[in-house]
Amino acid sequence: MPRTFKRIFIGAIYLVIFGAIIGGTYWYKTKPTCFDGRQNGQEEGVDCGTLACGKACSVAIKEIKIQTAEFVTAKDGISEAVMEIYNPNVGQAIADGAHTLIFEDFSGNETKRFEGNKFYIFPGQTKLIVRGNIPGIPAGSKMRIELESINWRETGDLPNAAFAVRQEALLPGIQSSYEAVVSNNSDYDFKKVDVAVVVRDSSGNLVTAVTTNIQTFLARTNRSFKVSWPFELPADAVVRTHVETNLLDDSNFIKSAGRTGEFPR
Numbered sequence: 001m002p003r004t005f006k007r008i009f010i011g012a013i014y015l016v017i018f019g020a021i022i023g024g025t026y027w028y029k030t031k032p033t034c035f036d037g038r039q040n041g042q043e044e045g046v047d048c049g050t051l052a053c054g055k056a057c058s059v060a061i062k063e064i065k066i067q068t069a070e071f072v073t074a075k076d077g078i079s080e081a082v083m084e085i086y087n088p089n090v091g092q093a094i095a096d097g098a099h100t101l102i103f104e105d106f107s108g109n110e111t112k113r114f115e116g117n118k119f120y121i122f123p124g125q126t127k128l129i130v131r132g133n134i135p136g137i138p139a140g141s142k143m144r145i146e147l148e149s150i151n152w153r154e155t156g157d158l159p160n161a162a163f164a165v166r167q168e169a170l171l172p173g174i175q176s177s178y179e180a181v182v183s184n185n186s187d188y189d190f191k192k193v194d195v196a197v198v199v200r201d202s203s204g205n206l207v208t209a210v211t212t213n214i215q216t217f218l219a220r221t222n223r224s225f226k227v228s229w230p231f232e233l234p235a236d237a238v239v240r241t242h243v244e245t246n247l248l249d250d251s252n253f254i255k256s257a258g259r260t261g262e263f264p265r
Contacts, residue, residue, distance in 0.1 A: 061152055062088045067126065071134070071143045072206040075231040079134040080209040082198055083145055087121045091154055094121050095248035098149040101131060103141045111138050120246045123155055128242050130196040130209045153248065161186045163193070163243040167224075176233040179226040182243055184217050189254035193217045193245045197227050202236035216254070217245075 033040065034053035043049040045057035064085050071081040081101055087093070097119050103112040114134060121127040162185040171177045178197060184190070193214040199207040210227045217223055246252050 059089075059091070061092055064094075064121070064147055064150070066145055066147075069143055069145045070206055071137070072208065073137055073139075074208050074229070077135070078132075079137045080206075081129075081131040081134060081143060082206055082209050083129040083131075084126055085119075085121065085129065085145075085147070086126045087123060089152075090123055091156070092152045093123050093155045093158075093248055094119070094150055095153050095246070096120060096149070096151065097147060099129065100146045100148060101134070102144050102146060103137055104144070105138065106140060106142070111141055112136065120248055122158060122247065128196055128198070130198065130211050132210050155248070158247045159186070159188060161188065161190075161245055161247055163245075165241045165243060168239065168241070170233070170237065170239055172233060172235070174232055175228060175230055176237075177226060177228040178239055179224060180241060181222050181224045182214060182217075183222050184219055187219050189216070189218045190245045191216060191252050191254055193243060195225060196242040198240045198242070199233060200238050200240075201234050202238060207234060207237060218254075 034043070034047045036047065038047075039045055042052040047053060048055055048057040050056055064087055067084040067086050069081070069083045071079050073079045083099075098115075099117050099119055101112075101114040101117065102110060104110050112134075114131070117129075117131055119127065119129055164183040164185060165180050166183065167181040169179050171179070178199075182193070182195070184193070195212045195214060196209065197211070198209045201207055208229060210229070212225055212227055214223045214225060
């Protein structure tokens with residue numbers, strides 16, 4: 001019995017050692033490191049995964065989609081361009097992008113180029129871009145837009161900026177004008193709020209477009225603005241006013257109570 005017990009005891013020791021070696025090797029190979037630049041263990045991607053590393057993996061960023069791009073040359077010979085772009089990403093935004101307007105003739109030869117136009121766009125937003133005062137566009141030109149200087153930024157939840165447009169009045173005449181009142185229904189004071197006015201006829205054709213801005217727009221206040229054209233608008237003119245502000249620029253907030261990340265909450 002003593003000899004049999006001794007053999008059993010020694011065998012058990014060998015089994016424990018062997019099991020420790022096998023288990024340790026498996027644990028070492030499958031243990032997530034979350035900083036080694038490789039996907040291992042329970043990681044859902046390279047050094048990421050909620051269970052393994054406590055952080056979700058980044059979603060691949062999708063390109064901005066250019067939905068519409070059109071321009072019109074007004075009676076005074078100055079052209080205005082109106083574009084709509086769409087950001088299909090949920091948590092990524094562009095705080096300071098740029099776009100170039102390129103004009104071409106029917107043969108595709110470039111005739112004019114206007115660079116350095118800035119824009120911002122929020123997650124999931126269809127963004128209206130208006131560029132006015134474009135001189136010297138040859139008749140029959142085509143226009144396209146190129147996006148550049150695209151620096152993506154993760155946003156999380158953005159502050160709520162709610163603007164309302166009311167008391168709109170289109171004043172016809174040889175020199176037409178349009179005026180309205182904008183309400184800042186948010187709890188934030190903004191240094192600058194952007195206003196775009198797009199005029200179309202009853203068939204939806206672009207007539208003209210213009211931009212302006214409201215400086216030092218305090219929370220829960222109203223501000224009026226007025227834009228004018230040196231020509232008469234058509235009798236069936238339809239005006240749409242778009243108001244927004246750059247929530248991605250910290251310096252645009254005059255005051256804020258509490259911050260999480262880069263954005264006031």
